[in-house]
Amino acid sequence: MVPINDFRETLRGTLIQPHDKGYHEARAVWNGTIDRHPAVITKCAGTADVIAAVTFAREHDLEIAVRGGGHNVAGTAVCNDGIVIDLSEMRAVWVDPRTRTARVQGGALWSDVDYETQAHGLATTGGIVSHTGVAGLTLGGGIGWLMRKHGLTADNLISADVVTADGEFIRASDDEHSDLFWALRGGGGNFGIVTSFEFALHPVGRTVFAGPVFWAADDTADVLRFYRDFARDAPDELGTVIRFGTIPPLPAVPEEFHWRPAIAINACYAAPVNEGERVLRPLREHGTPILDLVSPKPYLAHQGGLDSTVPHGWHYYWKSTDLPELSDDLIDVFVDHAFSAESPRSYSVLFHLGGAVSRVDHDATAYTGRNSPHNININGVWRPDEEEKYAESETAWTRRFFDALEPHREGVYVNFLDADDGTPRVHESYGEYTYRRLAEIKTEYDPDNVFHLNQNIKPTV
Template structure:
């Protein structure tokens, strides 16, 4: 029975902190990035160490409690917080240890990408992370992990060497290619289905500290020609070049010309991690596709680049996402994109075309749990707005845009972009690996104890 007395008693078993409804820090602790999520766990345990995780798992299992796991709290679906259950919160476990000689990092599950970049960049090293530095390493890694370095060094999961995992039985396992290798395979893209990762070990690469970057803003009138040129550029680009095409609201600040403030524009965002001169040459044609609204091309600290989108996706905004993988971007797809994208449904909205290919595509789809390695592009329809009264309109816009782009999709979708109404797309997200993942789920979590995730049902 999970009552007051049981909670009080359980507080004594944790080295970290147990927070209950009514405690001063309860609301802060249960709040996640997406302001549309308002769930109330029966208790929150802010773990201090692996023992706390084991005790939390055993306690939840014995009391038949739903659990949720919070890494960085950035799942758009709010999967890190549950109603009435036990929320396992890693905000006290953010340590990152770097071995510069071995070029590896060992990362606790509450670290954000900013923590990882700060520790690794001290040594001129990095591994693939996402585009917003407040995102948690935990959720991002377990779903795949896409970012500027992926075309050169692979997805974040391709750089995951090993992990320590607390299973549904409360056992601590080490997973690597040599030990519990089936579990290791599943952790490389299968989400939080198989256990709680208490430590991630990553391979690092020499990156920066300065890299060549570009942000080139083009007005919507030129969007079709810009996107066609972007598509052709991406097909030929070397692995060192990673270029995103995003439909965004032009920031209402200098140096952007006032007449464009909060108007939709296409911005090409590039990062080049090879020879600077070569990178500059590659970027030249992208700067001359039309008359840009604004552009900046030059060297930048890699860690600063990783933070450059943070302000555009603030915690507490209201968010709803849909996504595709794109087979290609034929002219009709570009036409539809341009026709439908403007105006965006709120100030924190953007639609992103993400570059794939390179090292991502040189790994077989079934070599790791992450299957969609042959898509030409990813497409994220990331709607964000401020007022609850706008929810219905913004959600409708997102669904319609998603539907309009469907004919050009591979049918697959990135697991980490699945929102709260996407349960029927879990199978699409795991594609050719879904059945194998179900078998591994049955081995490590036959009762589906870990189910606040992109849930894979155990194969009976």
């Protein structure tokens, strides 16, 4: 018999079991297809609870899942039968504007970080959807609007406080446990539970020149050929993400455009607005845009602009790959597949990397993929009440599109792997050299693979 009640008494946070109120809300993650039933969910109030939970789980041989923002598409933040060590109530953010740094608790979301840092006109690279967790995103690398100027999120990590598989509390930085610090910047949740992150911040200001320009789906080939040259010469201050799909019914979108198939180039120029106007003019004047929503706007508004398009609880199926520059053959794949999904909610996004991401020494962190100028995330999407109608067609569309990209594939961003991608794609993500180095560090910090519900690096013993 596991002495749950004794454990409950030791915690400052809340312990939730299947018969408790709130259990079903607490076990739900962003991807509504994930339906797991843990025996215990520990909503930690602080680091002491995390240490207590790791110690308790190990003493009683409970499988551990670790939850930050709960956003991972593969649903690794929740398990069946075991314990979820849930940091979602540890969301504090402390900003020091003098040193331009922030300390962020391990369950914070990007909206928490953006809100606190923007009070000082500061920011660091975060995800393009602000209800994503800081922890999972940072530990996988972290790509977003600011990365071409300021690097990956992981490149901005100064230190991390970690509870190890032995329940020990340590700090990892360039000066302490530097091997672990290297592994945490790309190696995911394999090495311990991060209770707080310290980030470098940058003077981004509160206003950016940003938003999407839409063209009809039929213009895809022409727009991508133009974009190929435009992106190659773009300054680091410009972040762009291309979205293929129907136009979501956002408040800023006039009703006549809702659900029309379109290619959108969404931009964020994080420097003076007048410069952004000049840099983005050729893009906005290219061809015949059907809708142009680029304008000066609060950085916070742009960061949250896509949030409602990917709500919690819908059903999602993903496939992703890194890609080279957009050759004519590759553009043909987009033309043939990007708009053939059946669900109007399915879409794909193509990120533009390069800039500061590619200038960091490739051995400096465990993130791979610095050589690839793009990565794509193909997202089959349907609502829970549309399971029968779309589950099969959208899964098939996602796979078909992904398969057609096969001749162009270059690797994969570990944070975009779905549950069925499995071990071979974890290897694909890291490549042999980085995987081997990660496995050695895993062996040192977690030889029993206690933290294995993730994109798993196996210890070498």
